[in-house]
Amino acid sequence: MRHFDLIIIGSGSGNSILTEDYEGLDVALVDGGTFGGTCLNVGCIPTKMYAYPATVARHAREVERLGVEAEVTRVRWREMRDRIFGRIDAISRGGLDYRRSLPHVTVYAEHVRFTGPRTLRTASGEELTAEQIVVAAGSRPVLPEVPGIDLPQVHTSDTVMRIEELPRRVVVVGGGYIGAEFAHVFSSLGSRVTQVNRSHRILRYHDPEIAERFAREAARQWKLEMGWALASVTEAEGEDGAVTATFTDPEDPTLTMQIPADVVLVATGRRPNTDLLDVAAAGLDVREDGLLAVDEQQRALAGGTPAEGVWALGDISSPYQLKHVANAEARTVQHNLMHPGSLRATDHRFVPSAVFTSPQIASVGMTQAEAEQWAVEHGTEITTKVQDYGSTAYGWAMEDHVGLCKLIAEKGTGRLLGAHLIGEEASVLIQPLVQAMSFGLDAHTMARGQYWIHPALSEVVENALLGLEVPEHSPLAPEALVARR
Template sequence: MKSFDAIVIGAGQAGPSLAARMVEKGMKVALIERKFLGGTCVNAGCMPTKTLVASARAAYVARTGAAYGVNIPGEIAVDMKVVRARAETVTMNARNGLIGWLGGMDGMSVIYGHARFEGPKTVSVNGETLTAPRIFLNVGARPVIPELPGIDEIDYLTSTSIIQLDTLPRHLAVIGGSYIGLEFAQMYRRFGAEVSVIEHGPKLASREDEDISDAIADILRAEGIGVHTDAGNIAFARNGSGISVTAGSAKIDASHVLIATGRKPNTDDLGLDAAGVATDQRGYITVDDRLATNVEGIFALGDCNGHGAFTHTSYNDFEIAAANLIDGGDRKLSSRIPAYALYIDPPLGRVGVTEKQARASGRKIMVSTRPMSRVGRANERGETKGFMKVIADAETREILGAAILGIEGDEAIHGLIDAMNAGTTYPALQWSVPIHPTVSELIPTLLGDLKPV
């Protein structure tokens, strides 16, 4: 049996940084990863997909150049092998950087293998038993494959496997109208494929307010993407070399199918029962406000704890754990204000609650919206789709939430994220003097138009 001061299982966004901090403090740490360092973000999520999004936007800009007085003769062709190779290079650079960083640390043992609990303080990996007083789980999540008629008869893609595709689909059917599915839908439409999005529910991006969901659907339809909502009885069948997809009354002759119906935590094969670690009905590890499980000395960080499915929330879990366990701090999970982005083009930046959630809370609220067509930067760039929205408490003047669906919305939203984290009321933020011409300069104007609803 090998003894360590800490064992970290999973090398996503929280695990490596936490392991490194502990090593810096003189601890002996084992970092166990069953596949690749960097987790989903580096290997199958943010980095490769946003690299693909960039390639897709380059194709879109080239095709629409004439509207800006830039004429490119001939057909705009996309070389999918080059597109894939570029994404792979970005991933490998990041992964190799992690390998070099972690491998060069004294006190760090990087172990590749599948770890399972044998008890609350022991895990087995590659036939060896390791023990430590503290064990941190950062095992991430994977795509959910729903039980749909005919799905076992077809070759389908997931968000992990589609990034390996180096050919252009004739017609890509995307099953699931949420964030992952929508990004791939627009991306492949811009690469040149026919694309259909099939969503069982009544709206795309159902977490958002209806006005945001409707605007997202309009953006996708304007680029020629078929949007099928309220799609019941989804089924598949082989059709020669293609795939026949049935969704309610719609029948789609697809060449490829992407299943993008959500993700589930990688907790089912860790031997959690042997350690007594509790999970909820969906398999997420139950944690308290400081990321501790019900078993003393075992913590869960990142996607596997159900408190955020993003790289930034996973990294914030590391910050919370490091502050509390290493630096003597008292940081809490409940203090985190939710924020995220949807990387279609134009992107959606979101923070805090939606209008629907604010209304349901019983507060007296104020709401303001502003179309991007009234934003100078958007007009100058010729990208006026979408709108800005903010929700505030009418009595406390607290900013409750905001959404910017529009050009640079994923960046401009940070003015509101920072204000909310600082506890700045909306009247105080109104008096800021932003730079012109930017998207962010309209935030004070947006706040000034708040009206009771």
């Protein structure tokens, strides 16, 4: 049995905990997957490295409205793939080699399970114990249990980016952000894409106005089929490598739809890896959604109270499944491990997210429905404003008829409650709104307390702020900014 000061399970955001402050500790870093975690190897980074050239290709096909004629003559898929993973795989190998080179770190490149409180067994049978354990073991794609799901033509986001050739026909199963991003990638690069969703609403966690606008634009770029559930995948006769995806109506299984494809991408969500760790053996609490239960300080819970010496972060314990959230939680754990007398909490108040599809989407805070319910509960009123990209000078330059910025605020104070954007660079335009919400800046002070570059696209945010029915002298506004106005 080997005893450590600290064991970290997972080499994604958990790996970032190990700074020079930990050089005096005997540390084990355990990961049976690819070193670097989801974001680096199969998530955020490679998907966006595909999404960017896909967006460039999409723009090339749509610039005719600006008086420019362009076309995409060829997509060199293998070259694109090898450029992406040539870089990523080197980072993964380099990170693993670096950790192995440190005298105070022991790397276990295998899976582990809990056998008791702060006690683990590796896949090879070695027993490990520690004073402190950080669980950062991530999540994995969910696959429906249907015939043919194990065929080589069926992929998840973990595998589809490494295929040999750009497929002619792609069926994307799922209406969430992963499905939306890959539908954009394959469609924009030249595949014939059909996206199929079980419900009749795509991107269901987004504000309905954003989801409806996206559905309209998505249907213009690829085929959308709503209200169908995947029933099976079968190899097609007489067509080498092809398959047929069969779908049924969830309410009437006798109604079926068949779609031929070269690749079927199943993007029906991800699940936390708690079930692979046997956390019950350590007495740790698991929520109904499968997440490892934690408190605000990222301490894992056992019987509703913090388990001694066990912490968790990232997809295994966070409902957000976002790298920037996992990094923030890692910073919390990093501090709390070394400063047990002054624990910090992770700030989850205003968590932004973005969908790198076409058009791009970004969101932070409450949807309109959530804000209306919040207003009823707090005896207040809200105000909303929808500002089209096309109402600004840069929107005119783009001939934009798609983008919009939707803001939601408390009427009496100007406190921003939610921001939802769809359109060009939405993930960038939302950042000042995240900043305003995080630091308590009211809408009017944000709009008039600073310069906005004219005629930059950011004016759509300025104009949306000015369109909200809020007081010019909010009780939230800093006195210095009130005086300047």
